[in-house]
Amino acid sequence: METLPSIWRTEVLHALSVHLPLVSLMLATLFFLVALILKKFWLKKASGALLIIGTIGAWITMLTGDAADGIVSRSLCDPTVLKTHENFASLTTILFTVASVVYILQALIDWGVKIKLIFHVIMGLLMVVGTVTLMYVGHLGASLVYQQGAGTHQPSEDCSEF
């Protein structure tokens, strides 16, 4: 009789950790753009908070992803998808990390109006590009799970483990 694998196995930690940064970073970008258009200061602050939370979450997700890699890669039929997923995840994390640093710099130090504007432009660009790459990372992650079964358990035909 087959036994059910633990829900807390290593590769599942990646699924557990990924959704917070996914949402936080996308919302951070959305709030930032809306704040620019509507000139709402509170939206910019909210964007900054989401950006930092999401960036920290992204680094944690990179660690859990690295742990999952060693376990699931041998069972994949196309590990090149995993490699691309990892490369773009690294890039995305870097983009949002730099955006976070820029946000903190412009928030803590009075650079003057002109420099602050340039910082906002850089932040916006980094976040928009980062959001595009984030969507691609998510797409590849979904492909790994739903097309290749990465990290999933296939129940037996007679459901004996249940």
Place this chain on the structure above:
Amino acid sequence: MRVLLGIFSVVTLLFMAACGESTDVVESGTYTGTVDEVEAEKSEIYVKTEDGQKLELYFIEETELTKNGEAVEFSALEEGQKVKVEVKKVGQRLDPLKVDIKE
């Protein structure tokens, strides 16, 4: 201006680093090359073949690792070593059947 230039340079460098790790899929067969990277905790190696292709090889239960004809542990693998690998292509995955350390 210097700060902006610095940020731009760092992002560009990091972008290049993140995109530089692609691997290649080859047909089943035997290849000679150099160990480019060893990831001991994943029992994984990257091999740069003589024609410049980068193979990602996750060791499986059946993988035979030898040096001078004798079986050795994974820890014997080091970056820069010349190796001869026999791989089996399964889908787009390369399973290493034999890895022989040449030096």
